[in-house]
Every structure is written in C-alpha cells, then in structure tokens.
Amino acid sequence: MSTDSTTAAVGRGRRRVLTAPDSHAGTLLEVDDLRTSFVTPRGVVTAVDGVSLSLERGRTLGVVGESGSGKSVLARSIMGLLGNRNVRRSGSVRYAGQELTELNRKDLRSLWGTGMAMVFQDPMTSLNPVMKIGRQLTEGLRRHLDMSKDDANATAVELLSSVGIPEPERRLSQYAHELSGGMRQRVTIAIALACGPKLLFADEPTTALDVTVQAQILNLLQAQQHERHMAMVLVTHDLGVVAGRTDDIAVMYAGQIVETAPTRTLFANVRMPYTEALLKSIPKLEQPSHTRLQIIGGRPPDLISPPAGCRFSPRCPYAQDKCRTEQPPLIEAEQPGHLFRCWFPVGTDAGREAFERNLAAGVPAAIAARTGDAAAVELADERGLATQTSTTDTAPGSNA
C-alpha cells in the first residue's frame, strides 16, 4: 500500500484529516535488527544495537531506559530523522508494509506528519520562536494536504481546541514565548497530529513539565490516540509514566532491548535484573519515608567499547563468570510475548543462588543491592575491587 495515495486521499477534504483512514488492521510498524551507529572522533558509538520490535495499530509501546540507553536514537532512527553524515544504519524498518530504510529523503518527507509524527521533550526548543503558532500549525496542512489557507486555518483552530487550548483563534497569531510550558507542549502535540499520522512518537513528552501538567498532557495523548486510533511509541525514563498507559514495554540498556513484555506481565514477573533494579531504585509514594532505596552501582557502559558478555554484568548483583564472557540472547519467558536477556533471571532458583553467591563473596553490586551504601560501592567500583570490599560491615566471606 503506497503512502502517497493515502496522502492524496486525505488531502481532498478537511473532514477526513481528523480521522486517519484505517485501511488495514494488523502490524503497522516492524523493526528488525536495527543498528544505528555514530562515527565520532573517539570511535564508533553504536547507540542502537540490534533492536527488533513490532507495533500494531492503536497500540502503545513504552520504551524505557536511562539517558544514553539509546531510546531516543531508536525513535529518531525509525523515523529516519538522523541524516546521513556520520550515521550508519542497518537492519530493516517497515511501516505499513513499506521498507523505510530504502526511501530517499523526499519520500520520507512525505511520510513525516502524514504517516509518522513526533512530539519532542522540550516544547520551547521544538517550536520556532520567530514564527507564529498558526503558521507552524498550518505548514504541514498546506504542504502535505494541499489545503487552502482558510481551510488550514480553520483546521488549526479545531486542532488547538481538541488539545484543550482556550481561545484557539487568538493563539494562532501568538508566538511560543507567550505560552506556558504546558500550553506549548499542547501546541507541539497539535502540530504532530495535524496531518493525521497513524504512528506517533512521543519522546519524553512530559519530562520538562511539572507533575500536574504532566498528568494533563499524558491524558491528552491517550485520549487523542484512542480517538484517532493511532499507534504510539512513548519514550521515557519514568516507569511510572508507562505503567498505566502502555500495552507493551521495551526496556533498553546500552543500545539493546534487555526485556520486553506486555505491561502487566512485565511488572508482575520481572526477569531481567536491570528492570528489577530500576523499579526498586524509584522512591514510591506508598513507602514510608526514609525507606532505604536499592541502588545500582557504577554507570552505564561506554558504547564505543561495550563490555564483553552481558552489558549489564559490571553493575549486576546477579552476575557470574558466564555473564562476563557470553552475551545472553533474548530468551522467551513463560508468558507469551515476554522476552529477556539474562543467564540468571530474577525470580528463579538460578538467580537466587547467583545473588547469594555474590553476596557471600562481597561483590560490590550485590552489596549495593542489599545495603544501598552508595559511597562504599562507588569507591569499590573506582578502585576496581571486583570481588572484595572492606568498607562495608558485611563480612567478606569465602572468596570466589
């Protein structure tokens, strides 16, 4: 199915823009073994390393990870936003059956906005400060959908009111700096939705916003998604944001998906130690104050020369010799759709034994998970004491 014909069909009438045509159900996006590297003076940074995923129409995928895990690069790489200089990309990205990695810039441009759109983190820098809101909203409508100026303006007003902006007519002639942060993000969402995309990427859409505004924006995205039957990829570092609002979650670490599952399955049956550590390190409202947080020692690896074996092994409380030499593949768990990368998974006997062994041997990562003593762990890490630490009162037992 060619996207050009869809664009043309949408372009005929203003009414049809707001409800994207849903010609065929099923998989909308299929990513297979996507690899994206940047050539830098220090070496080649492989920011996305062999990611495969698929997304059906109307579904939401949460991509979770810390800064530097490759989650934003993944979204940009799928959309083809990274350009060609210094960027190497391999693998396959199929959108509605069409291979995107083979498209030229011009064909991609016709797909941006009408097929796929993105909402970025910082609404101030993603809006043009010297262009009126109205012009930024109608740009895509005029270009992609061949609307007349009046039609485009009328659609822009509709869009602004649908994202909950009061006095939409007046806003068209305002500039970004005249709006609050939450209002600006509503405008960028309206721009992203303008040409009726079927796939929306939201890259940390609420990270720059206050918690009260965050809830409003997330609710808005969810409502718009349902109304338009869009698929959405929600990229965030906050597990709280994705928990109630996604169908599936992919957890990324050092450029790879380390665990993926339907949202409820993931939270109920965490298998990958990194996911477990992330969950346990967040302070939670229902915990009494002064609850000791579990910490993950160390830092994410340098992606120019990632560690051999499992990439999380240097920080993992469960890591054994095997983890440091052999990279685990994505293994299927009991529940359908649940995959994880670990030799000694959480919640299994093998995992429990590995953790106890590490604790007895005084492995810093295991002690970090147990005591939460951030200073001692960091020191041990810096000094490269892999097996023993004297700064904690946990007796270093039998050395491994």
Next chain:
Amino acid sequence: MAGTGTAHLRSDALLRVDQLNVEFPVGRGATVKAVSGISLDVIEGETLGLVGESGCGKSTTGRAIMQLPKPTSGEVLFDGTDLTKLRGEELRKTRTRLQMIFQDPISSLNPRRRVRDIIAEPLKIWGVGSESERKAQVDEVLEAVGIDPSVAGDKRPHEFSGGQCQRISIARALVLDPKLVICDEPVSALDVSVQAQILNLLEDMKARYGLTLIFIAHDLAVVKNISDRVAVMYLGKICEVGRPDDIYGQPAHPYTDALLRAIPVPDPTTAPVQSGLLTGDLPSPLAPPSGCRFRTRCPRAQERCALEEPQIREVADGQFVACHFPLIGEEAPEVSTPVMVGTSG
C-alpha cells in the same frame, strides 16, 4: 493559601524563618512577590522537604535563607542569630555553617580547577589547618562521598558523570562541617538509578556529619523518601506542613491532594487518575489572586476564599494547613474582622 501565620512553628528550632518576603523588581514599578509571608522552622537533625511546582518560590526561599539575595523583609533566625541583620564579615563567617547544593552538578563546579582544589577552596579561604591537614581533610570528605581521592583528586569536573559531580558538590558543601545544608533540587537532573545513589548518600552523610537538611524538590515521592517534615508551597505561600506519612496518607489541602493525584504510579494495575486533576496554569505572581491564592484552580473554593486569606492552623496532630475548607478537620472559624489581603497585592 495565602497561608500566612505561624501556628506550625516550634520553639526549639535550629532555623526559624518568620514572615519571609522576597520581591523582585520587574520594571515599570512592578514587583514579583516570589515569596510572600512564609514562616518555616527546622529542628536540629531534621530534614525539611519543600515541594511545589516550578515558580512556587521554593528555590527563592532556600536562597533567601542563605541571604542570596537578602529577603525584602522577614526574619531568618539561625541558631539564635538573625541572618538578615548581619552584614559583611559577620555574615560571611556565619554562612560557613550553612551550605548549599545545587541542581546542575556540572555547572556548579569550576571546569578549570582540579577536584582537590575545588574541595580545598573553602578551607583555604578560612585558613583551616596547615596544607597537609587540609589535604587529609579533603581526602577524608571525598572518600566519605565515594570518590577515591588518589584517583580522582587531580581530575577536572568534565571527566566525571553527573552523579559523580553531584558527589563532589556534596563533598565541597561538607568540608567546612556545616550545620545546615540546603539542597536545591539536587537529584532532578539525574537518572533514576543515580538519583537513588545520591538520596542514600545524603541520608548517610546526614547521619555521619550530624546535618540538618532543607531538601527542595518538585518530585513528591523523592521528598517523602528523605524528609521528616514536608512543607507544600504554592505561588509564594505555604499550603500545608506536616509529617510526610500524614500529609501523603491524608492530605488536608486541596492542592496537596491534586499534586498527589497527578503522580504517575509505577503499577499497571492502577489506572491513571483522570479526575480531580488541576486544570489551567499557575496564575502570574505579578498579580496573584486575592484571598487564597489557590482558589482560581481549587475545586472547593467558595466566596470566602476570595475575600479572606486563610491562616495556617492545626487540623490534625502535627498537620497544619492554610485553607478555609480543608479535606480533613473543620472549616476555619470565622474571623470577626475579615483580613483583607493588603500584603499580597
């Protein structure tokens, strides 16, 4: 929430802030009242959490306590001394006992200096000990925050990650052995795993050095985790003060309730709250609403809220609220002569 009043203050506090006002001129004779009539106290060894949305004046309050800049009016009693009355050398001397940790750890360290020199600077300025004694002190405090002085001492800030830079900032704040440390959003710029490291480290340092902390943050879960007492702020005023477990379990102020509802829960079986959320934006601090400043967004607002500024009062044991119609406890008693809001614009 024009919450003025001092009902929540205690007698044995290390720091007592009384009717603090901070105004900034914004041209054409107008002023922004960033903080208006705030009263707070912190007991020795306690951690006070200050929460609120951006623009509520929480950072300004922290800075005004440090006299950076001096508040427009009000008292800041630290260990019996009114800091606002101190000038020059006296103020500098007293300030060594109060320290601050900032949000962005990388930009708060001088990029051209070595870590060891950054930490030693305060000791040098005050001429503490001999050079070798100072070196020993720097090594000790670096080790305490988890930075190996023999490896890291001669490096510069850009060679460290954000989390490590925050550790160095903490070491710099601790080296003069302060009593009170004001932490202004110290974990907001950090990843969740690093955030946990820094939160645990602050707890450990508090125990080791006998610190009293003021912890400013917008993340309510973080504030709950570290605080013994929490003060919720809105538009330059205090809404609610109390123990975190009480406030979070049973908020008395409608604003606290709305804030708590907005927090996404990392549990997929809990559906995100769609109702009871705040709508609209923070009103401009140039022209704050009359009476209670939260009334324009408050679901419980009545006529009285526009006319009369609520005073802070105790509604449950240790829980204080500035609201006429709180979610727990009784309606505020009528005042015979309604206080027209002369002070808040």
